[in-house]
Amino acid sequence: MVDLLVLLGTYAGVFFTLGTFTILYKENPWYQISESTFLGLAVGYGVAQQMLFVRQQWEGQWSKSSIMMFGYLLALLVSIMWYFRFSKKYFYIYRWPLAIIVGTGIGTSLRTVMITQFLDQIRAQALLNLWVPTSIYPTTINNICMFIMTPAVLLYFWFTGADSRPGFMKYVDVLARYVMMAGFGSAFGYTVLTRYSLFIGRAQFLLGIPPNLPEAYPVFIVLSLIMLGTMIGYDLMKKNKPATK
Amino acid sequence: MSFIEKLQNIDRRWLYLLAWIFVLYPLINPLGLPVPIQKESTAWNKAVNDIPDGSVVIFSCMFSIASIPELYPMTIATFSHLLTKNCKIIVATFWADGALVFDQTLLKQFDPAKYGKVYGKDWIDLGYVPGAETAMRAFADDMVNTFPKDYINSQPTGSYEIMKNIKTAKDVDIIVSFESGTPGVGEWLRQWNTPYGTKLIVGCSGVSAPGMAPYLQSGQLSANLPGLTSTAEYELLIKRPALAVAGVDAVSMSHLLVVLLVILGNVGYFATRGRKS
Numbered sequence: 001m002v003d004l005l006v007l008l009g010t011y012a013g014v015f016f017t018l019g020t021f022t023i024l025y026k027e028n029p030w031y032q033i034s035e036s037t038f039l040g041l042a043v044g045y046g047v048a049q050q051m052l053f054v055r056q057q058w059e060g061q062w063s064k065s066s067i068m069m070f071g072y073l074l075a076l077l078v079s080i081m082w083y084f085r086f087s088k089k090y091f092y093i094y095r096w097p098l099a100i101i102v103g104t105g106i107g108t109s110l111r112t113v114m115i116t117q118f119l120d121q122i123r124a125q126a127l128l129n130l131w132v133p134t135s136i137y138p139t140t141i142n143n144i145c146m147f148i149m150t151p152a153v154l155l156y157f158w159f160t161g162a163d164s165r166p167g168f169m170k171y172v173d174v175l176a177r178y179v180m181m182a183g184f185g186s187a188f189g190y191t192v193l194t195r196y197s198l199f200i201g202r203a204q205f206l207l208g209i210p211p212n213l214p215e216a217y218p219v220f221i222v223l224s225l226i227m228l229g230t231m232i233g234y235d236l237m238k239k240n241k242p243a244t245k
Numbered sequence: 246m247s248f249i250e251k252l253q254n255i256d257r258r259w260l261y262l263l264a265w266i267f268v269l270y271p272l273i274n275p276l277g278l279p280v281p282i283q284k285e286s287t288a289w290n291k292a293v294n295d296i297p298d299g300s301v302v303i304f305s306c307m308f309s310i311a312s313i314p315e316l317y318p319m320t321i322a323t324f325s326h327l328l329t330k331n332c333k334i335i336v337a338t339f340w341a342d343g344a345l346v347f348d349q350t351l352l353k354q355f356d357p358a359k360y361g362k363v364y365g366k367d368w369i370d371l372g373y374v375p376g377a378e379t380a381m382r383a384f385a386d387d388m389v390n391t392f393p394k395d396y397i398n399s400q401p402t403g404s405y406e407i408m409k410n411i412k413t414a415k416d417v418d419i420i421v422s423f424e425s426g427t428p429g430v431g432e433w434l435r436q437w438n439t440p441y442g443t444k445l446i447v448g449c450s451g452v453s454a455p456g457m458a459p460y461l462q463s464g465q466l467s468a469n470l471p472g473l474t475s476t477a478e479y480e481l482l483i484k485r486p487a488l489a490v491a492g493v494d495a496v497s498m499s500h501l502l503v504v505l506l507v508i509l510g511n512v513g514y515f516a517t518r519g520r521k522s
Contacts (some may be wrong), residue, residue, distance in 0.1 A: 024261040042342075049375070053373070056393050056394045060402075108379050109432075113435055116465070190452050190472070191451070193452075193500070196495075196500070197315040198494065200272070200314065200496060203268050204491065205314075206268070206493055209488070211488070
């Protein structure tokens with residue numbers, strides 16, 4: 001026997017999933033209800049989680065000594081300064097926490113960004129093995145392609161802005177454009193794959209395919225008929241209604 | 246207006262209807278299309294299989310509720326695989342929804358106790374910490390103080406047996422992360438892999454896969470499981486066919502539809518291009 005709360009949650013899930021999908025027909029109240037509920041829940045949950053973290057930090061370590069308490073209060077004060085974003089008069093105060101956050105973030109990532117995303121990538125490119133007898137296809141072919149394509153794309157941007165390109169560089173430009181088009185095509189293809197995967201996941205939920213609850217399926221049929229019926233019916237009524245002067 | 250011109254101006258709602266049909270039909274009537282095993286899923290399976298006994302694993306759901314349909318099947322499959330291994334699992338996330346995803350969806354499917362895993366001794370759920378990359382750095386330097394209390398019991402993290410010898414990133418052997426954006430692979434690499442040499446494997450949504458390729462090629466990333474199709478292959482490899490295998494027919498059919506529509510669109514474009522000029 002399924003728990004009543006779980007069942008209600010499933011029904012609500014079906015309702016809001018279908019409500020969100022109704023945007024495919026047109027903007028409508030079902031969609032607006034679902035959108036607002038989702039946004040409200042997401043923001044509310046996020047705020048609650050962050051507040052929980054603030055409380056746990058206090059109980060976990062910052063309440064242990066007076067110096068740490070002072071540090072905690074200082075952090076709270078800085079966080080309150082964020083709200084001056086909504087004041088025209090004291091807007092400048094908001095820039096202080098912003099500067100701290102941006103500075104901390106950049107400082108933290110700069111620690112290793114040169115190694116992780118620059119030097120390691122150059123090293124990997126330089127160490128490419130151009131002949132792998134055990135795997136001519138795909139490894140050898142892939143490595144040769146990477147060996148040629150990566151510098152080609154870099155050179156394309158390196159010389160952007162020059163008035164005239166030397167003869168050989170024109171061929172590099174053409175190659176780089178094709179490589180970038182292939183890259184963008186791959187990214188777009190994967191984007192479509194992701195969108196469909198998201199849709200398939202929700203469709204599995206609506207159809208009650210295990211481990212989703214099978215109770216979702218009949219509700220899906222009923223609610224989809226109601227939602228479609230109301231939207232199409234409203235449109236038809238509007239169409240048949242004589243225009244008023 | 247000719248048929249070709251009509252094709253150029255087709256109402257998008259008909260295309261959505263077609264998409265529904267192409268997805269729902271194979272889900273209701275599975276077609277049983279073959280699922281060839283590719284290198285990504287094989288590498289992922291090997292990476293999880295090769296985790297040595299006694300290893301410490303960070304298991305991280307770095308995605309929101311919105312990405313559940315694509316990332317949930319691979320998260321379930323990998324978690325179930327990990328539970329069969331003799332390793333210690335620390336669940337932590339830097340996405341607000343991540344803790345909820347793990348607690349409300351994954352734990353409903355699996356009771357680690359059934360696999361002989363004791364909470365607080367063999368695995369622990371630390372929940373969520375805000376702060377993204379800064380928090381990930383803090384977690385690497387001091388795990389207990391970054392997550393002062395666990396997520397499930399709200400007890401001091403340091404009081405659990407599992408955390409007695411796990412203090413910093415140096416004590417962790419591998420990160421298994423599932424993600425759909427930032428913070429994600431870049432942050433793990435910058436704050437864990439580069440400074441501490443912690444091994445990293447990432448399951449991601451399809452849209453993130455091209456971004457993973459440079460890290461995979463350079464060896465910074467040990468394995469990558471992109472999207473639903475690779476997950477289906479992985480489910481078959483671990484002999485646990487589930488949601489991804491059930492959905493792979495729909496993936497194939499939906500791709501078929503996209504290819505057909507691209508061909509139709511191009512036919513319409515090239516047929517009418519001369520007339521317009």
